[in-house]
Amino acid sequence: MEIKSVGVVGAGQMGNGIAHVMAVAGYDVVLNDLNADALERAMAVIDKNLDRQVSRNIISADDKAASLARISSTQELTELGQCDLIVEAATEREEIKTKIFETLVPHLKPNTILTSNTSSISITRLASRTDRPEKFMGFHFMNPVPVMQLVELIRGIATDQETYQACLKVVEDLGKTAASAEDFPAFIVNRILMPMINEAVYTLYEGVGNVSSIDQAMKLGANHPMGPLELADFIGLDTCLAIMNVLHDGLGDTKYRPCPLLSKYVEAGWLGRKTSRGFYDYRGDAPVPTR
Numbered sequence: 001m002e003i004k005s006v007g008v009v010g011a012g013q014m015g016n017g018i019a020h021v022m023a024v025a026g027y028d029v030v031l032n033d034l035n036a037d038a039l040e041r042a043m044a045v046i047d048k049n050l051d052r053q054v055s056r057n058i059i060s061a062d063d064k065a066a067s068l069a070r071i072s073s074t075q076e077l078t079e080l081g082q083c084d085l086i087v088e089a090a091t092e093r094e095e096i097k098t099k100i101f102e103t104l105v106p107h108l109k110p111n112t113i114l115t116s117n118t119s120s121i122s123i124t125r126l127a128s129r130t131d132r133p134e135k136f137m138g139f140h141f142m143n144p145v146p147v148m149q150l151v152e153l154i155r156g157i158a159t160d161q162e163t164y165q166a167c168l169k170v171v172e173d174l175g176k177t178a179a180s181a182e183d184f185p186a187f188i189v190n191r192i193l194m195p196m197i198n199e200a201v202y203t204l205y206e207g208v209g210n211v212s213s214i215d216q217a218m219k220l221g222a223n224h225p226m227g228p229l230e231l232a233d234f235i236g237l238d239t240c241l242a243i244m245n246v247l248h249d250g251l252g253d254t255k256y257r258p259c260p261l262l263s264k265y266v267e268a269g270w271l272g273r274k275t276s277r278g279f280y281d282y283r284g285d286a287p288v289p290t291r
């Protein structure tokens, strides 16, 4: 089955990155979000990130124009009906994702492959709410999508080999590398990364270090490109908390208990970069630690 067009649901930081790399690779892209503002913001970010690639000679100005021309945006989910591949990248809440798939399915071609960019939620369970669990997969990009090499491919219990091979080919067309993961809570990357971030928040909560010392310790002491709290802000604290809850509920081990301080930041609406405040305050010229 040949994939030529891709529907991306959710135009947040992941959705815009996925639309960007798909368009650069030559796929026609239809980007969907509930509100027009999100779509407008996403197109502006894609434009800026394409410029970044032009200025670094990764793509030409003509490539940029052709890529932008391949992306259309819509608030109507049903307009994704003719796409060959769907990548769902809406908010990390199971009821939102399930609703999207249930709404979309009656409008799809029989061969269309359904995927989710979920960071943690069971692929098997999401697939079971559709008419095509054998054509359903986890397609997990890393943030920032235009830069990060990895895509995790997660088979649900029913996913067939043809679907896996078709998704693997898309990953290769994007110039990225796939890692295969089994369908258990948070798969590979977040099973390992998120408990580290949660532990960094406990380290802050218990006063072992402040925001700056914790981030500096891990950047200079373990050669991480970003400190764990800076990375949590970059990912989004709501997403980090949602992943910890999936690990905690799904594996039933207290070692995955989300730090109460992480919950408090989310309750405050301090979700990190996307709301201009998280472990750092981004409203001024330079980020200022909040603790």
Ligand SMILES: CC(=O)CC(=O)SCCNC(=O)CCNC(=O)[C@H](O)C(C)(C)COP(=O)(O)OP(=O)(O)OC[C@H]1O[C@@H](n2cnc3c(N)ncnc32)[C@H](O)[C@@H]1OP(=O)(O)O
Pocket: 049, 052, 053, 056, 058, 118, 119, 141, 142, 143, 144, 145, 146, 147, 148, 189, 190, 193, 225, 226, 231, 235
């Ligand atoms: C939560 C999940 O489910 C899974 C996840 O995604 S977990 C998160 C995984 N991601 C990470 O761990 C990211 C860790 N951070 C990093 O790797 C780096 O800090 C970074 C790549 C984001 C930025 O690197 P940096 O050296 O500080 O910045 P900078 O030199 O300006 O940029 C490096 C490159 O990234 C590009 N870039 C930086 N930010 C970007 C963005 N938001 N979008 C697109 N491109 C970006 C730059 O254009 C530059 O490209 P080239 O190397 O091709 O010239």
Ligand SMILES: NC(=O)C1=CN([C@@H]2O[C@H](COP(=O)(O)OP(=O)(O)OC[C@H]3O[C@@H](n4cnc5c(N)ncnc54)[C@H](OP(=O)(O)O)[C@@H]3O)[C@@H](O)[C@H]2O)C=CC1
Pocket: 009, 010, 011, 012, 013, 014, 015, 032, 033, 034, 035, 038, 089, 090, 091, 092, 093, 096, 100, 117, 118, 119, 120, 140, 141, 142, 143, 234, 235, 236, 239, 274
């Ligand atoms: N952040 C990260 O580093 C990574 C995240 N992911 C996963 O990618 C997905 C998206 O995350 P991210 O981009 O960070 O989140 P964002 O919060 O940046 O974006 C989510 C977008 O989805 C929109 N949305 C919500 N409900 C619907 C719906 N029913 N239909 C269409 N759009 C909808 C939101 O709109 P509104 O704001 O109006 O609610 C928002 O624009 C999540 O599953 C997350 O776990 C995967 C890898 C890395």
